[in-house]
Amino acid sequence: MEKIFQKFAFSSATLVFIILLGIFITLFNAARPAINEFGLNFIVDPAWNKEVPITTPQAKTDKSVTQSAVSNTDDETVDVNDFGDDSDDMMMQDEDDTPTKTIYGGLVPLVGTIFSTLIALAFAMPIAMGIAIFLAEIAPKKIATFVGGAIELLAAIPSIIFGMWGLYYFAPIVAALFGGFQVSLLTAGLVLGVMILPFMAAITRDSMNTTPDILKESAYALGATKFEVIKDVIFPYSKVGIIGSIILSLGRALGETMAVAFLIGSIFELPHKITDPTISIPVALANNFGEASGLGMSSLFYLALILFVMSFAVISFAKFYFLRKAN
Amino acid sequence: MRRLLINKIILTLSTISALIGLAFLAWILVTLFVKGLSSFHFSLFVNDLIDNGLRNLIIGQFILAGMASVIGIPLGMVAGIYIREYGQGRYANLIRNLSDIMMSAPSIVIGAFVYAIIVVPTGHTSGFAGSIALAIMMIPIVISTTDSMLSLVPKELREAGIALGASKYKVIFDIVIKSAKVGIMTGILLAFARIVGETAPLLFTSQTSNYFTLDLTHAFPSLSVSIYDLASDVQTSSRDLAWAASFILTVMVLVINLTGKFITRNKK
Numbered sequence: 177m178e179k180i181f182q183k184f185a186f187s188s189a190t191l192v193f194i195i196l197l198g199i200f201i202t203l204f205n206a207a208r209p210a211i212n213e214f215g216l217n218f219i220v221d222p223a224w225n226k227e228v229p230i231t232t233p234q235a236k237t238d239k240s241v242t243q244s245a246v247s248n249t250d251d252e253t254v255d256v257n258d259f260g261d262d263s264d265d266m267m268m269q270d271e272d273d274t275p276t277k278t279i280y281g282g283l284v285p286l287v288g289t290i291f292s293t294l295i296a297l298a299f300a301m302p303i304a305m306g307i308a309i310f311l312a313e314i315a316p317k318k319i320a321t322f323v324g325g326a327i328e329l330l331a332a333i334p335s336i337i338f339g340m341w342g343l344y345y346f347a348p349i350v351a352a353l354f355g356g357f358q359v360s361l362l363t364a365g366l367v368l369g370v371m372i373l374p375f376m377a378a379i380t381r382d383s384m385n386t387t388p389d390i391l392k393e394s395a396y397a398l399g400a401t402k403f404e405v406i407k408d409v410i411f412p413y414s415k416v417g418i419i420g421s422i423i424l425s426l427g428r429a430l431g432e433t434m435a436v437a438f439l440i441g442s443i444f445e446l447p448h449k450i451t452d453p454t455i456s457i458p459v460a461l462a463n464n465f466g467e468a469s470g471l472g473m474s475s476l477f478y479l480a481l482i483l484f485v486m487s488f489a490v491i492s493f494a495k496f497y498f499l500r501k502a503n
Numbered sequence: 504m505r506r507l508l509i510n511k512i513i514l515t516l517s518t519i520s521a522l523i524g525l526a527f528l529a530w531i532l533v534t535l536f537v538k539g540l541s542s543f544h545f546s547l548f549v550n551d552l553i554d555n556g557l558r559n560l561i562i563g564q565f566i567l568a569g570m571a572s573v574i575g576i577p578l579g580m581v582a583g584i585y586i587r588e589y590g591q592g593r594y595a596n597l598i599r600n601l602s603d604i605m606m607s608a609p610s611i612v613i614g615a616f617v618y619a620i621i622v623v624p625t626g627h628t629s630g631f632a633g634s635i636a637l638a639i640m641m642i643p644i645v646i647s648t649t650d651s652m653l654s655l656v657p658k659e660l661r662e663a664g665i666a667l668g669a670s671k672y673k674v675i676f677d678i679v680i681k682s683a684k685v686g687i688m689t690g691i692l693l694a695f696a697r698i699v700g701e702t703a704p705l706l707f708t709s710q711t712s713n714y715f716t717l718d719l720t721h722a723f724p725s726l727s728v729s730i731y732d733l734a735s736d737v738q739t740s741s742r743d744l745a746w747a748a749s750f751i752l753t754v755m756v757l758v759i760n761l762t763g764k765f766i767t768r769n770k771k
Binding site for chain 2 (some may be wrong): 198304333334343424465
């Protein structure tokens, strides 16, 4: 019995390793057609699901000819335009005959993911630091327990709720303040920020609480104000832990799906302003997985692989470099 | 004087930050209560989605999370026991770290993984696939709770057991687990609260269904996935139903979560 249980326990623990490896291998295998087709160019190509002819047609030169012809009297211009349209249609038909292929590029969702995460961090960081300082240093114990519990409750709310609330109540306000679209990189990033806020605040508070009381008391005894103690004693002492918590939150934000799905707009277009709609990797997966097939499916798996590797790298970096030092 | 002023400003800003955090929580909860209760009706618990009710979805969500627990809790607990009680140094540490990484892995990626290994070979979505996806999310959470709760059990207890001549297996089950029971149960409750509200891993594994079913081999009703469908619907009646569903889902999650926290607090 002893031996059997030990073997079983060992296999269960190894299962973690197998699942992680399995995720990587499975995603890689499923993404392989896309990897072979597009290679690393995938991450810099902004086109998604775009038909391109394999042989470059003469269309461009034809068009310039018709356009240069448009420089006579008005009546003629109309005629020429009509003619131009017709020829365009014909060219389209020609293109249907020539072999085309569909290309997929991951730049747009990649940019959307990174920028929405950065906006979330920029928004959440100062507030989370403030909350952590409030909980660790300012509030009396009873209030700190209550506020801390409430903030943790915010973390327990399912992400889809953040999405609905964000879309119907938060986005209109953001759009009214900053202009632009209601669904945009900005609103998605801000709601993402609200979501990672409790997580970031909790770990930051925990790191700040590791500062030995004797250090703080010595500083107070020297006449330092509370802010000076926080700035010169607590922050330097818990710096690595705080940075680790920020990176860990970043890893969380990268993979968040449902809240962002409601708010980012879900279109494969590069945003020119932060108030433009775009798409992120998790949202691209969530919205297109059902209908995709063939190379499109494989490209989605490629995106999933990129996301997995990104979050793996970010989290292990935070874990091994910062949080281990903090412990 | 200037130092005191700066001090005051920073402390005020910190307090304001805490208020901002509370304000967001209150805003979301109030919205949910107002919108949810206005479209809430007890017939929602009697009818299925096809008749504008939520009965099948609520039951389905619990079955999915329950099945995930049946798979995930034993595996996670045993793995946690391994890394705390049996594991030798490096390997146990590696698994501990990997498990932490797995806990933060994007849930949608886990959905894609399960889609590739279960939905593609079987040819269709199933409640079973959804449960597996949730179980994969649950395992690392259970591992880390078990691990940290076992670490709180004093070494002397184990030594006493071994001195009495009990086998290691007996010591773990009759002494160590027993004294860490409440903590582990609480952790499991919190892990359940965490996965019961998940949407992303279910989107293309279990999907959702308008009808009541207990058949785990086909598309399975899920409250959270249906909220996503309903909320993006153009019809206002669908959106009202989505608000009611969100309200129920949030209350479910928060009640389980608070129960877990309450148990821990009482124990302390």
